Amino acid sequence: MKSLNWKIVGVLFVFCWYFFGGIAHFTETEFFIGILWESFPLKREVVLISGAIEIAMALAIWVPSWRPVMGYIIFAFTLAVSPVNIYHWLHPEMMPDTDPRFFAVRLIVQVLFLALIWWCTRPDTPAPKNP
Numbered sequence: 509m510k511s512l513n514w515k516i517v518g519v520l521f522v523f524c525w526y527f528f529g530g531i532a533h534f535t536e537t538e539f540f541i542g543i544l545w546e547s548f549p550l551k552r553e554v555v556l557i558s559g560a561i562e563i564a565m566a567l568a569i570w571v572p573s574w575r576p577v578m579g580y581i582i583f584a585f586t587l588a589v590s591p592v593n594i595y596h597w598l599h600p601e602m603m604p605d606t607d608p609r610f611f612a613v614r615l616i617v618q619v620l621f622l623a624l625i626w627w628c629t630r631p632d633t634p635a636p637k638n639p
Contacts, residue, residue: 518628519569522582525621527566533559543603545595561585569629579629586622593618 533540533555540555548554565585569578593614600608 515628515632518624519575522621522625522628523566523569525566526562526569526582530559530562530564530566533562543592543596545599545602558589575629576631579625582629583622583625586618586625590618 537552537555540559541551544551544554562585565578565582568574569582571578593611596602597611597615600606600611
């Protein structure tokens with residue numbers, strides 16, 4: 509019996525996070541517009557374009573030969589959207605119906621998610637051969 513490949517489980521998690529999150533940018537556009545700060549430019553366009561990027565990244569991560577490069581891209585994209593999460597943590601009044609502790613937990617989860625992206629997209633290194 510073959511053992512479970514945990515890296516593929518990690519890839520599946522990253523896929524689901526970005527695939528369904530990307531779809532949500534199109535089905536819940538107003539929500540995503542609403543979480544951006546007032547002076548953020550081109551809100552609707554950014555929400556829709558980032559949703560399309562998320563879907564494309566989610567699909568591309570399944571191509572094994574692309575996975576290492578996609579890991580870098582998804583990692584960088586996740587860092588690039590972090591200012592929105594940091595802004596919410598610093599300004600919880602933006603989302604008054606949300607417990608402010610959620611924003612701190614979300615930042616911790618984001619760090620763990622970055623670690624998962626990095627780990628599951630790195631190629632397996634072959635085990636050293638015994639002499």
